[in-house]
Amino acid sequence: MxxxxxxxxxxxxxxxxxxxxxxxxxxxxxxxxxxxxxxxxxxxxxxxxxxxxxxxxxxxxxxxxxxxxxxxxxxxxxxxxxxxxxxxxxxxxxxxxxxxxxxxxxxxxxxxxxxxxxxxxxxxxxxxxxxxxxxxxxxxxxxxxxxxxxxxxxxxxxxxxxxxxxxxxxxxxxxxxxxxxxxxxxxxxxxxxxxxxxxxxxxxxxxxxxxxIDGLRQSIGGGTKLLIDVGELDDATTEAVRGVDGVETVTVSDGTTLEVTCTNDAKMDVVVELQRRGADVMNFRTEEASLEEMFLAYTGGSRA
Amino acid sequence: MNWRVIARTDAALASAPRSTRLVLVLPAVTILAAAYLYPVFGSDPITTARFSGFVDGWLATVVPLTGVLLGHDAVVSERESGSLLLSLSLPHGRGDFVLGKVLSRVGLVSGVVLVAMVLGAGLVVYPFGRLEVVQFCGFVATTVAFGAIWTNLGIAASLSTATKQRAFVVAFGLFFLFVLVWDAIADGLQYGLDRAGLVDGSLPDPVQFVFGLEPGAVFQRVTAGFFDPSASVDGPWYLGEWVALAVFGLWLFGPLTVTYSRFAGSDLS
Structure with missing residues (x-):
């Protein structure tokens, strides 16, 4: 019951x-x-x-x-x-x-x-x-x-x-x-x-x-998060990554780490774009989207 | 039997503070003092039945004060703080909760009145008085009910307000109106009408009836009509002791019923 x-x-x-x-x-x-x-x-x-x-x-x-x-x-x-x-x-x-x-x-x-x-x-x-x-x-x-x-x-x-x-x-x-x-x-x-x-x-x-939780992750479209350490990073490169199809957000932390959230399919496109721009990819990790991001997606970013 | 748990817990909590004990001592001291003085100042024969007519005026002032002081915070203090939510999260209905509170608070007042009356009867009877059991028991029961009326009025104030302060104001407003100024209003009206030549000496019977609806007046009329052989109730039928008894019953249950039904239907948070 x-x-x-x-x-x-x-x-x-x-x-x-x-x-x-x-x-x-x-x-x-x-x-x-x-x-x-x-x-x-x-x-x-x-x-x-x-x-x-x-x-x-x-x-x-x-x-x-x-x-x-x-x-x-x-x-x-x-x-x-x-x-x-x-x-x-x-x-x-x-x-x-x-x-x-x-x-x-x-x-x-x-x-x-x-x-x-x-x-x-x-x-x-x-x-x-x-x-x-x-x-x-x-x-x-x-x-x-x-x-x-x-x-x-x-x-x-x-x-x-x-x-x-x-x-x-x-x-x-x-x-x-x-x-x-x-x-x-x-x-x-x-x-x-x-x-x-x-x-x-x-x-x-x-x-x-x-x-x-898994179901929510799926319904939000894969919601993968990439963490990419690059040798050098300029604003033009960041902008270019932002322009890749399927990319939702791009933020830079520590000056040389890109945090990219995107659909699963766009992962490789992001890396290809970085290569094309001549950026030196030192390290590459993916994270599952946390509930926090899902939550923000559902509630329109108005997290209290 | 949920109300039992509520009543037990509340009685233990409510009787702990010194302020409550002082409030409860008030009617006890009054009864004992009256019982001590009555054989000295009362006229023969000294009996417990006639004692009721000696003490009822005092009780009509002191018991209401005790009742409202004890009743007014019964529900609202828990509602204001939020501990009410802990109780009502348990399998207690709002009816159980209020019934438990009423039994606890009325029980405290009744217990004190009963003990003081028994001791007081001893003071009246010893050495020269006479015990008239039936009338005296009736009078004690009426006094207990009178205490319940005022405790219930306090609890009614508690049920109908959201803060302890407002409950205090409402409860004391009732005490002030009915106990302290009611008779003065009646006297003033009588004096004014008498001076204007509209009445001859006393108020018309229907007006007396209206002023006689006040709980203390009803209490004294019931006492005089049923239990005190030295007093009598006269006038038309609606000023008689049986109507007074019915009004007494209305006071006992009416205010509580009305305020409880509102409380039961309201959102608590």
Missing amino acids: AAITANGVSKRYGTVTALDRVSLSVEEGEIFGFLGPNGAGKSTFINVLLDFARPTDGSAELFGRDCQADGVSARERVGVLPDGYSVFDRLTGRQHVAYVVRSKDADDDPAEVLERVGISAAADRPASDYSKGMKQRLVLGMALVGEPDLLLLDEPTTGLDPSGAAEIRSILREERDRGAAVFFSSHILEQVEAICDRVGILQDGELVAVDT
Whole structure:
């Protein structure tokens, strides 16, 4: 059964359209990255799933239960890290987890949960004294209580340093391997690229693409990136390369390295052109297009 | 049974700060002080039933203050900070959440009133007073319900506003209007109409009814009509104790129901 099903979900605030007919489906056992610049409507979508916001049109379901009409049972199998939360003022980290354990009628040991997210040393301190990163870890821990079948995480790595973010990613992989669906939003591409089985890209409230990372790469036309070290480089040569058919962008770094993005077919033409101009090619590498470039291509370069 | 988790957590959190404890001590001290003074100043016979008529005026001022202070931040402080989102991310409905809050806050006020009333009854009865169980229990229940009315009014303010500050203003506006200036408005009107020669001594019955809708007035009319043998309620039927009891019920559930239905239908973020 699909963990998340959205059918044409729209949300308008007055004249502003925050979500425009978003339809998608997320299956159990996959990690789905929900990507988009700030303000694209990612949190609004998650808020509809959690019934914090009511859709103007369309409907959403978690495990076949309507998020609005049947919200409580829809959330029973879900662990959540919402946007814009704050921890309870006078509860310790341990008490936070215990509150979730009671609420979900689960039997997790709060100490083990805190250990897993790496804040057991701070278990008995008031959570309001935690740093932003520790709060994120705490709320992620709360989301893990009761072995949920879906993790719904809004920007889970905010406030974490790179190694913290990597720890979180490995937890998410463990959860996926256990069979849970993981749905998380991010505006940070590396996070999504590193871990997601599928990606949805949201732009101005519209879902502009849903695919695997490889699929996105293909659909954008090969999107190869060439890194060419040349002996000497003058502006005329750069211009000439820019003029080759199939070349999208050309930039120069370190004075003598050309970075060229182009279609697969144009690779040789670029090298031939350099030869013809008498440039001395010292080294030649290709890179797959990163999600970042794909993202820019999809969202018209307006990366937040 | 989700509301139980909410109520338990909230009661533990809400009763921890010293400010809450001070607020809760207020009605307890009032009841105990009244129970101590009543045998000294009250007229014979000294009974727990007649004690209700001695203390109800005091309670009509103190209990509303406790109620709004305890109720006004029940929902809005969590809504403003965002911890509400953590609770509602769990399998708790908004109804469970509000019910839990109401039971927690009303429970705190009720518990304090109950304990103080039991101790107060001891002070009234010992050494020369008489315990009249049925009337006294009725009066205690009415006082508990009166506390619930004002706590619910505070929670209603909490449900209908987006910031703690606004909830405070609304809750205190109600307290100020109904408890502090209501009688003065009635007296002023009566004085003015009397001077103008339009009425003779007291306000016309329908106008009295309107002014008598205020929760404290209703509370005192219910007490006088049902529980205090030394007092009586007279006038036309709509000024009687049964109508007062119905109005009492409306105050208990009405404001909360209306504000909850708006809260339940709104976007939280």
